[in-house]
Amino acid sequence: MISKRYVLKRLLLLIPVLAGVATLVFSILHLSPGNPARVIAGQRASEAAVREVERQLGLNDPIWVQYGRFLFDLLQFDLGESYIIRRGQPVTSVLRWKFPITLELAVYGQLFGILFGIPVGIISAVKQDTITDHLSRFGALAGISVPIFWSGPLLILLFAVELGWFPTSGRISTDFVVPQLTGILTLDTLLLGQYDAFLSAVHHLLLPSLVIGIYSMALISRMMRSSMLEVIRQDYIRTARAKGQGTKITLMKHGFRNALIPVVTVIGIQFGSLLGGAVLTETVFAIPGIGQLLVDAIRDGDYPLVQGTVLIFAFVFTLVNLLVDLTYSYLDPRIEQ
Amino acid sequence: MLPAWLRAAARRVLLAVAAGVAVGVGGVVAFALRDGLRTATEQVFALGALAFGVGLLGWSGSVMAGRGFENMQRYLDTGSDWTESDSRRAMSRVTGFGVGVMVAASVATAGL
Numbered sequence: 001m002i003s004k005r006y007v008l009k010r011l012l013l014l015i016p017v018l019a020g021v022a023t024l025v026f027s028i029l030h031l032s033p034g035n036p037a038r039v040i041a042g043q044r045a046s047e048a049a050v051r052e053v054e055r056q057l058g059l060n061d062p063i064w065v066q067y068g069r070f071l072f073d074l075l076q077f078d079l080g081e082s083y084i085i086r087r088g089q090p091v092t093s094v095l096r097w098k099f100p101i102t103l104e105l106a107v108y109g110q111l112f113g114i115l116f117g118i119p120v121g122i123i124s125a126v127k128q129d130t131i132t133d134h135l136s137r138f139g140a141l142a143g144i145s146v147p148i149f150w151s152g153p154l155l156i157l158l159f160a161v162e163l164g165w166f167p168t169s170g171r172i173s174t175d176f177v178v179p180q181l182t183g184i185l186t187l188d189t190l191l192l193g194q195y196d197a198f199l200s201a202v203h204h205l206l207l208p209s210l211v212i213g214i215y216s217m218a219l220i221s222r223m224m225r226s227s228m229l230e231v232i233r234q235d236y237i238r239t240a241r242a243k244g245q246g247t248k249i250t251l252m253k254h255g256f257r258n259a260l261i262p263v264v265t266v267i268g269i270q271f272g273s274l275l276g277g278a279v280l281t282e283t284v285f286a287i288p289g290i291g292q293l294l295v296d297a298i299r300d301g302d303y304p305l306v307q308g309t310v311l312i313f314a315f316v317f318t319l320v321n322l323l324v325d326l327t328y329s330y331l332d333p334r335i336e337q
Numbered sequence: 338m339l340p341a342w343l344r345a346a347a348r349r350v351l352l353a354v355a356a357g358v359a360v361g362v363g364g365v366v367a368f369a370l371r372d373g374l375r376t377a378t379e380q381v382f383a384l385g386a387l388a389f390g391v392g393l394l395g396w397s398g399s400v401m402a403g404r405g406f407e408n409m410q411r412y413l414d415t416g417s418d419w420t421e422s423d424s425r426r427a428m429s430r431v432t433g434f435g436v437g438v439m440v441a442a443s444v445a446t447a448g449l
Contacts, residue, residue: 013400016394017401020391020392020396020397022390023389023393024390024394026386027386027387030379030383030386031387062443062446063379063383064439067386223412227412262409265404265408266408266409268402268405269409321401321405
C-alpha cells in the first residue's frame with residue numbers, strides 16, 4: 001500500500017522541477033540572438049511597427065518584470081500564443097493536438113523496449129558467459145551507442161526502401177480518414193471500430209517505434225541482466241533450489257519481482273531520452289508530432305511554442321517518474337522509509 | 338536553535354548567494370561599460386536565471402530521480418562515485434549563486 005504522504009511529497013517535487021525548466025527556457029530564449037518583435041512584425045517592417053509589437057508583448061519592461069509575468073502566466077496555465085507557426089493560436093490548444101502523436105510514439109517505443117529488453121536480459125543472465133549472453137551484451141552495447149539519426153535512415157533504407165515491408169513516413173495510409181477523438185491514432189481507430197485503419201496505423205508505427213525503442217531495449221536488457229545475476233546469487237534463491245523447486249519457477253516466482261525493481265527505475269529515467277528521441281524520430285519519419293513542432297518552432301523563432309513544448313516534455317517526464325516511483329514503492333515498500 | 342543540518346544547508350546557500358551577488362554586480366558594471374545599462378542588466382539577469390534554473394532543476398531532479406541514477410550506475414558498473422546527496426548539495430550552491438546574480442542584476446540597475 002502506498003502512503004498518501006509519499007504521493008504528496010512526490011507531487012510537490014513537480015513544482016521546483018517545472019519552475020527550473022521554465023526558468024531555463026526563459027533565460028535561454030533571452031540570451032539567444034534575435035528580436036521576437038522583429039520576427040512577428042516581419043523583416044521588412046518599419047522600426048515604429050517593431051517598437052509597437054515590443055510594447056504589446058511587454059518586451060520594453062525590465063527583465064525581472066517579464067520573468068515574473070512569465071511565471072505568473074504559467075501558474076494560470078497560460079503559455080501564450082504562437083507567434084509564427086500557428087499565428088494567434090493559444091499554445092495550449094496547439095499542444096493539445098500535437099502531444100498525443102508524440103506520446104503514442106514514445107509509448108510504443110517504450111513498449112517495444114520492455115517487451116524485448118526484459119526477456120533478453122533474463123535469458124542473458126540465466127545463460128551467463130555463453131554465446132547467447134555475449135551476443136545479447138554486444139547487441140545492448142550497440143543499441144546504447146548507435147544514435148537515432150543514424151539508425152533511423154538505415155532502417156528506412158533496409159526495411160522500407162529495399163525490402164518494402166514498411167512505409168517510409170506518415171502515420172496512416174491516405175485511404176483512411178480518422179476523426180480525432182483523443183489524437184492517439186491507434187486508440188481512435190479502435191474506438192471508432194475502424195479496424196483496417198488500426199492495422200494501417202500500427203503498420204506505420206512499427207518502424208519508428210523500433211528506432212526509438214532500440215536504445216530503451218538495450219538499456220533495459222543490460223539492467224535486467226545485472227539485476228537478475230545479483231538476485232540469482234541470493235540465499236533465498238539457493239534455498240528454493242535446494243528444496244527441489246525447478247529453475248524456471250524459482251527465477252520467475254522469487255527472482256523476477258526483485259530483479260525488476262532497479263529496472264523499473266531505469267524505465268522511468270530513460271523515458272526522457274525517449275521523448276528526446278521522438279524529436280529526431282519524428283523528423284526522420286515525417287510524423288507531425290510535438291518533436292517536429294519543436295524543431296520548426298526553434299527554426300522559426302516561435303518562442304512561446306518552444307517554451308510550451310519544452311515545458312510539456314518536462315511535465316510528462318516528471319509525471320512518468322512519479323508513476324515509476326509509485327510502482328517502485330509498491331514493489332519494495334521499504335523505499336518509502 | 339536550528340538543527341545542525343539546516344544550519345549547514347543555510348550557510349551553504351547564503352555563501353553561494355553572496356558569491357552570486359558579487360559576480361552579478363561585477364558583471365553588470367563590466368557589461369554596462371560595453372553595452373549600456375539595460376542590455377547589461379538583461380544579460381546578467383538572464384545568465385543568473387540560467388544558473389538558477391539549472392540549479393533548481395538539478396536539485397529537484399536529484400531528489401526525485403537521484404536514487405534511481407545511483408542504482409543504474411551501480412548496476413551498469415560505471416565506476417562513478419556520483420551520489421544523490423552530493424549532487425543535491427552542489428545544486429543548492431548553484432541555485433543560490435543564480436539567485437545572487439539575479440538579485441544583484443536587479444539591484445545594481447536601480448542603484449546605478
